[in-house]
Amino acid sequence: MTPEAERMTSLPAAGGGRLLTLTVGPPAAGGTFVARHEGRVVFVRGTAPGETITARLLDDPEEKANARFWRAEAVDVLEAGVDRVPSVWEEAAADGVGGAEWAHIALPAQRRIASEVLQELLRRAGVSSFPIEQVQVEPASHDVDGLGWRTRVRFAVDADGRVGMRGWRSHDVRDVGENPLAARAIRELRLGEWTAPEGTEAIDAVAPSAGPASVVLIGRDLDPEAVVVPEAWGEADVSVRTSRGLVPLRGDGTVHERVGERLFTVAATGFWQSHRRAAEMLGEVVESTLGAPRGGSAWDLYGGVGLFAAVAAEQVGPDGTVITVEGNRRASQLAGENLEDLPQVSTATADVTDWVKARRGGVDAVVLDPPRSGAGAELMELLAAAVRQRIVYVSCEPSTLARDLAAIEKKGWRVVDLRAFDLFPHTHHIESVALLEPAGA
Ligand SMILES: C[S@@+](CC[C@H](N)C(=O)[O-])C[C@H]1O[C@@H](n2cnc3c(N)ncnc32)[C@H](O)[C@@H]1O
Structure with missing residues (x-):
């Protein structure tokens, strides 16, 4: 059993969903894989083709007795598939943060699976x-390990000011750990160790290709004067976005991106390729x-x-x-x-x-x-x-x-x-x- 599988074995069936033993087949859209239980399709997250797993049902089988399919999440690997590797982000495993649902699959296999999904979508259309x-x-x-690429991260903040990310299909805020997909300038902000001021609902962190990183604290009624910028944020620009608009505390609420010779100015919460x-x-x-x-x-x-x-x-x-x-x-x-x-x-x-x-x-x-x-x-x-x-x-x-x-x-x-x-x-x-x-x- 892989270390990842061992870790997953020890996870409780959180949420109390019914446990099923499933053999996993081809990929489906949305990052899930297709398995069958008594003839019914079950879309499973957190697994890979060819695996035998224990999965926790996310749907209530009695309520969804007539549904065409059920959804489930792998909680234990009984027989690992050839594509499984130790996860690059443990906090993204079962019951963890969303946004890295293939972190336990070898990178070349992720691309093969994505190609199959894309081809199938084109065929069906x-x-x-x-x-x-x-x-x-x-x-x-130049991407060898698929890590440190994400230059835009939206963090979630809970009622106690704890900073993390939302769980998969959940509003709960989960710990991000090392957050390995995020660009280094975002990891260095160490937002997971910080307690956000009262009223903070989310934080947008940006690691642009030119100029300092940016942190925007978002909260309808957030008081900009309550923000004490921690040392870990170094030279980062800081703004607060409330229902009344953006209040820059440091910088002007924009970031800069260089492509070849050209410099683009982008709003700190605006769209740029991630x-x-x-x-x-x-x-x-x-x-x-x-x-x-x-x-x-x-x-x-x-x-x-x-x-x-x-x-x-x-x-x-x-x-x-x-x-x-x-x-x-x-x-x-x-x-x-x-x-x-x-x-x-x-x-x-x-x-x-x-x-x-x-x-x-x-x-x-x-x-x-x-x-x-x-x-x-x-x-x-x-x-x-x-x-x-x-x-x-x-x-x-x-x-x-x-x-x-x-x-x-x-x-x-x-x-x-x-x-x-x-x-x-x-x-x-x-x-x-x-x-x-x-x-x-
Ligand atoms: C995927 S982004 C692409 C932006 C740009 N091409 C780039 O690569 O930086 C999509 C853009 O479309 C804009 N947008 C979304 N829906 C729109 C609509 N119905 N009409 C005009 N713009 C729209 C968004 O504000 C966003 O800037």
């Missing part, structure tokens, strides 16, 4: 213009696929603070036009400031679908990077009609990507390339980039 079996999740460049290599890697992939023509036009949809608009602007050159469309007012304003040396770029603060719907005339190339909910069929259909040459779709949620690719295929477009990246190691999340062209091109 009916994506047919690309050889799906070729899609394999690639590691991020893996420390992601912005650079995705920028390179967009650069090599978008192919916006010199003097032509491009849209950067769901543009954030302008990461991909900068790439498109270089391609179209000073005589071209790029419009970056973003719903968050602050992010849109920062995009304008970040790219003010590129007069070919303009910003629009709007809902992307509404904006594209209201737009007259077409565009040569589009990059879009929607949130997990994806673009949706309506937007894909609008883009199929408006875009003349290429669409690059950057996605952090393969199920909505698959749905959206199938929708645009129906409008006469095809998937020319599809790459996937392990930008969330030790979790089931996958980043993908699809290149699309009109089928006749």
